[in-house]
Amino acid sequence: MASNVHAPDGQHYYVPNGSPWPIIAAVALFALMVGAVLYLDDVTGPWSLLIGPVLLLIMFGGWFHTVIGENQQGVYNTQVDRSFRMGMMWFIFSEVMFFAAFFGALFYARVFAVPWLGGAGIRALTNLILWPHYEAAWPTNGPGHIGGERFQSMSAYGIAAINTLVLLTSGLTVTIAHHALRAGKRTRLKIFLALTFLLGFTFVALQAHEYYDAYTRLNLRLTTGIYGSTFFMLTGFHGLHVTIGAIMLVVVWLRVLRGHFTPRQHFAFEAVTWYWHFVDVVWLFLFVFVYWL
Amino acid sequence: MAEPHAETTAHAEHEHMPHGWRRWVFATNHKDIGTMYLVASCVMFFIGGAAAMVIRAQLFQPGGKLVDPGVFNSLITLHGLIMIFGAIMPAWVGLANWMIPLQIGAPDMALPRLNNLSFWILPFAFSLLIATLFVPGSAPAGGWTMYPPLVLQFGDSFPMLIFAIHLMGISSILGAINVIVTIMNLRAPGMTLLRMPLFVWTWLITAFLLIAVMPVLAGAVTMLLTDHFFGTSFFNAAGGGDPVMFQHIFWFFGHPEVYIMILPAFGVISEIIPTFSRKPLFGYEAMVYATASIAFLSFIVWAHHMFTVGLPVSAQLFFMFSTMLIAVPTGVKVFNWAATMWKGSLTFEPPMLFAVAFLFLFSIGGFSGLMLALVPADYQYHGTYFVVAHFHYVLVSGAAFAIMGAVYYWLPKWSGRMYDMTLAKWHFWLSAIFVNVLFFPQHFLGLAGMPRRIPDYAVQFTDWNMVSSIGGFAFGLSQLLLPYVVWKCVRSGKRVEANKTWDGAHGLEWELPSPAPFHSWTVPPSEALIARGAEH
Numbered sequence: 001m002a003s004n005v006h007a008p009d010g011q012h013y014y015v016p017n018g019s020p021w022p023i024i025a026a027v028a029l030f031a032l033m034v035g036a037v038l039y040l041d042d043v044t045g046p047w048s049l050l051i052g053p054v055l056l057l058i059m060f061g062g063w064f065h066t067v068i069g070e071n072q073q074g075v076y077n078t079q080v081d082r083s084f085r086m087g088m089m090w091f092i093f094s095e096v097m098f099f100a101a102f103f104g105a106l107f108y109a110r111v112f113a114v115p116w117l118g119g120a121g122i123r124a125l126t127n128l129i130l131w132p133h134y135e136a137a138w139p140t141n142g143p144g145h146i147g148g149e150r151f152q153s154m155s156a157y158g159i160a161a162i163n164t165l166v167l168l169t170s171g172l173t174v175t176i177a178h179h180a181l182r183a184g185k186r187t188r189l190k191i192f193l194a195l196t197f198l199l200g201f202t203f204v205a206l207q208a209h210e211y212y213d214a215y216t217r218l219n220l221r222l223t224t225g226i227y228g229s230t231f232f233m234l235t236g237f238h239g240l241h242v243t244i245g246a247i248m249l250v251v252v253w254l255r256v257l258r259g260h261f262t263p264r265q266h267f268a269f270e271a272v273t274w275y276w277h278f279v280d281v282v283w284l285f286l287f288v289f290v291y292w293l
Numbered sequence: 294m295a296e297p298h299a300e301t302t303a304h305a306e307h308e309h310m311p312h313g314w315r316r317w318v319f320a321t322n323h324k325d326i327g328t329m330y331l332v333a334s335c336v337m338f339f340i341g342g343a344a345a346m347v348i349r350a351q352l353f354q355p356g357g358k359l360v361d362p363g364v365f366n367s368l369i370t371l372h373g374l375i376m377i378f379g380a381i382m383p384a385w386v387g388l389a390n391w392m393i394p395l396q397i398g399a400p401d402m403a404l405p406r407l408n409n410l411s412f413w414i415l416p417f418a419f420s421l422l423i424a425t426l427f428v429p430g431s432a433p434a435g436g437w438t439m440y441p442p443l444v445l446q447f448g449d450s451f452p453m454l455i456f457a458i459h460l461m462g463i464s465s466i467l468g469a470i471n472v473i474v475t476i477m478n479l480r481a482p483g484m485t486l487l488r489m490p491l492f493v494w495t496w497l498i499t500a501f502l503l504i505a506v507m508p509v510l511a512g513a514v515t516m517l518l519t520d521h522f523f524g525t526s527f528f529n530a531a532g533g534g535d536p537v538m539f540q541h542i543f544w545f546f547g548h549p550e551v552y553i554m555i556l557p558a559f560g561v562i563s564e565i566i567p568t569f570s571r572k573p574l575f576g577y578e579a580m581v582y583a584t585a586s587i588a589f590l591s592f593i594v595w596a597h598h599m600f601t602v603g604l605p606v607s608a609q610l611f612f613m614f615s616t617m618l619i620a621v622p623t624g625v626k627v628f629n630w631a632a633t634m635w636k637g638s639l640t641f642e643p644p645m646l647f648a649v650a651f652l653f654l655f656s657i658g659g660f661s662g663l664m665l666a667l668v669p670a671d672y673q674y675h676g677t678y679f680v681v682a683h684f685h686y687v688l689v690s691g692a693a694f695a696i697m698g699a700v701y702y703w704l705p706k707w708s709g710r711m712y713d714m715t716l717a718k719w720h721f722w723l724s725a726i727f728v729n730v731l732f733f734p735q736h737f738l739g740l741a742g743m744p745r746r747i748p749d750y751a752v753q754f755t756d757w758n759m760v761s762s763i764g765g766f767a768f769g770l771s772q773l774l775l776p777y778v779v780w781k782c783v784r785s786g787k788r789v790e791a792n793k794t795w796d797g798a799h800g801l802e803w804e805l806p807s808p809a810p811f812h813s814w815t816v817p818p819s820e821a822l823i824a825r826g827a828e829h
Contacts, residue, residue: 015405015812022407023319033417037456086478087404094505105538109533113537142534147526
């Protein structure tokens, strides 16, 4: 695909031509949402959840195929490169704010909601009238023992600690891969990039095991009051992001195998790296505030 | 990097302007996308307006039986969501699309395909939202703020509401990313930050607010979704959660959202008033810093929406004082606009009329906001029509008037034609008079104790409700003039020859021909042009 206006930097600007992929993306997102509505409203079975993701996969494939093709043709100048970089940074910032909402819920519950239910501060009457006998503590599933009388909280020193090690190591391996790419050492690049996404999938597998353990042994579920809600929503969304990040790493790795990226130009590689470091940092916050403290 | 082939600007322009439906569905051109945003916004404005007409008809007199109370509540809910996310915000994004590249000397938005996606999500999102009216059970009727536990009680429409919000959020975030990247990366050489027109500045800050808070809204409604369907306890006290927590998260989004709707209005007013005062804007830099201050403050005032919910006194004090602080940078702005007009050579074309009306009417909304910021006073005002009057002064005679002013200001640049001045002035005067007939009495109603969000009321509120309803019908009808004036202009308006439609105008957009070419600045404008445009 050629482009409309392109010429050397500083003289002309680059403007891409029209593309069918954005509207397909809009349709795919709509299908995703409608599929979820149909399932949740009991109109259809869970199969309706699949249409959106399938369309999204096709769309990502097609859109990235176009962009990668244009990039390989060399139609993007450094200004376009900078636009992509800035776009990715602000996208990651929006993701940070999404997690901030859930961390906000966690902090609010721990600092305000739960102590107030226990009668802290001026809320003595809340406790006395509404929830007598409730003693505020963390972890808790609330005065109504939502999700069952007994449950155990997740320890920070089991899988969580191992997973911290796994993710931190993957941060290291991806940095080694980046240095190898910049030094033109392709074999080392391939090995360390593969190690990175393997560590990523290891993380996800261990987390799946942790969830299994929580549901079967600890009686800890999504429905286990505010503790279960915040635990599973925070770690769940993080796990989803690790999965997406690992898939992105695989795509970049396949591109490396095909000989894409030069020591000077490798925006996609860097974007995925930033994303990977972002899920890494979010995990550290999770480890401290969800598992440890 | 080697380029396969370089083309001349003119050549590229004629060759690559797509035709037919592809031009719109596959659009990557900022002007086409901007136009689609503006048209969509206009459509949503009338759909939301139709809901408002039903609301005012129901409230014309006590005992109204036009719609049943449940439908009434759905209509106020959808009216709010449609006007905020469907009318005001897309109108601003449309204006950003059209004007930012022209004003900073760029050929287009930085990420044109993403731009297409941002727009095309919206028709789907609003189909989903409006379809809630037609599914079994009630459409969401808990108010646009979606407070639990009430909102959790709606049936089939509930997930539609949540996912519609998700789609709107995605659209806004992608649009905002595009705006920031365009401004940070595509400014022509020499277009330094402090030479940027204020519309660009205010949009830059607005885009930052959008990226910071739309994901928080997404998080909040996701928690609603899991509380409803998957048994989480975020907003359930029995599980250790708190329904008030939703209000905190929601308003952490909601207050910056208010500024998302009004900051670009400040930008537009800062463009229009200097033009028709034939004077440079008074205190350009102060305007920039005031905008940034307002944006910063918007993150630390959210709980002023929740004074009666049972906050600790220390929190009430903090949020009261931080809220009142906003009056300082806002005051800087209002005084700067007044100072710009001081001893100016004023003329009152339609954009200027809207701008001057904005100055007075937005200030009224600002003052009633100050009253609401006082905790003891808010105990009386909270949840009354006084609040309704307050935010409609800010959003209708504030944001919407600024949008209309912007349309009348830039329409000749977009279309290459002049609109019917007389009709536009009729539109202005009818709007300006009836917006006050519509909303001013609602202050009295609220102070007298009439609650908001009710389908019926006590007889002592009858007179002012009748006045308000008459104002509402007249205001609604007079809005039909806007699309008519635009349509007539585009079809048969007198062609404008000059690049500069208004003799006092400054800025790069006025250096381009009218209508602006399909690809505006394929070559960056010269330093001299930029300097001439930036005489503020």
